[in-house]
Amino acid sequence: MKKILGIISSPRNLGNSEIMVKEISRNISLPHELQLLRLSDFNILPCTGCYMCLIKNKGCVLKDDFNMLAERILEADALIVAAPTYFLGANSCLKRLTDRGLALYPHAEKLWGKPAVGIGIAGIPGKEGYTLLGIENFIKLILADMKQAGIIYGALPGEIFLNNENRETAKELASALFEPAPEKAPCSCPLCGGKTFRFLKENRIQCMLCSNIGSMTLKDNIPCFDIQKGEHELFLSLEEVIEHRKWLVSMKSRFLQHKDELKKISLDYRNYGEWIKP
Template sequence: MKILGLSFGRHLGNTDMLVMEALYGAKEGAKDAEVTFINTNRLKIDRCIGCGACSTNLEKGGDNDCIIKDDMQMVENAVREADCIIVGAPVYVLQPVGQFKNVVDRFSCRHDVSAINWVLDKRRTGEMPGDPDAYPQERLKRRTVSYISVGGAVTKNWVSMGCATMHLFGFPAMMKVVGNFDAHGMGHVGIPVLDDDLMARVHEMGKQTAEAFFKDDKDMEWYGPEGTCPVCHQDLLMVNGTTTVECPICGIEGKISIEGDKLKVDFPKEQQERARGTFKGLREHTAEIQSFGSVCGPKIQSANDKLPQLMEKFKKFDEYIHT
């Protein structure tokens, strides 16, 4: 078994220490495991430039590797090899640090289990070129993951999107989330190692993340605050002026009700079963993306004559804006 710790914090900073402590716990949960720790702080991980080379190559029969060559390949290979992952990121301006999002954008979309399987199924029926068995199957394997969000602020509203955003890392690859830990308040803690309770809790989360790898999904238990959404256990909600609300992480709808001063959201079972991190939820999005071509293709085709003229003011923006 391979355990990976990924820290987006400073070298030997708060995040490093908390991720390492979780790894000590994970090692306790899987004694023979090989443990790797990567600090990304000084790595060069550029943003996804939206070139589409990965998906085009997949549809042409190849794999869907990224064509930008930087340190991402090393991080990606470590994630692909891992069975159990602890990810920690400091909060910069209410959310995980930007480099974390670069990794999410570069890694997660290309490991969307539904999108990859959609192409592999088409290869099997001969509708798309390529050998379905040639695609590296380990990229689709089951992994367990837990997240540690680290913030300086004692006031929780200064880490309002920390933990929740970290869940974007593993859902396309359908990683099994064991828990999350909101380690805010570092400004008062000083150094995490001085807080026994904090260290014990991340240690335990690491242990449970490793142990969960050996369990059936149905036997896995959530390690963290229960939260409002029963799937991702986060407390963020999208409201639209009605009593129907949506979890922005899982994309599922629930009904809101108020009892006394308590707010309850009921997310029906069928909604939970289509959460973004399930195959069903991911497949909804694959189907949506696949519909783009047949809808916008003819639209663009029929506007072919007038498009050059409509595009003129955008192509020559610098010229037009000053006239």
């Protein structure tokens, strides 16, 4: 029996994020057990960037609930991620968990290929901002295989199911979870499938999911993107993930090599400005 983990980035009990995850689960045909995490129930401290999770390879050293969450993610056969829109972005619980993702890199081989779907919920049609990007970012950076992600609309708890269209979306996500990844949509990044872009000068664009740069042309009034891999990739292949992990670990020796020079630069700013403390 499959073990599916629903990651809910909403503090609302029985809110739209929670019931959407459960509706997706109801439509999965394979026998499975649904386990649920409400991120606001857990103490997730900000990452301090100490790199000890990589250097010691014993999980995060911070005394909070992250390692418990990491264990659940590692144990799951698949993930369903849901987040509400707060001020044009995914609820901050999801970003705080994403920021702790360095501690998952020692488990890259186990995480790679773990199927996942994501859904964002916004109260006003068209006002989801970068919510979808935040969900895609989370799924990609925990090294899961994003099968499909989308946005639905509904403000009041339960409002998302006042129409059947959102129930159909739940069925689509349920069907996609254990199926081969669909072909990338025409108006998406050809490398990662991202759908959010920054427009630069001279028809140059940057994918905001994988951060690679390329160009855009119109073909039959449809945007077509030609985006090339950069020299340092984060999640496009397992091999590149492992290389990025090696690069991260190498930061310790690099720091020690330049320690005195870096300390001199930093100390020049020590007494500048006045700190406000709680």
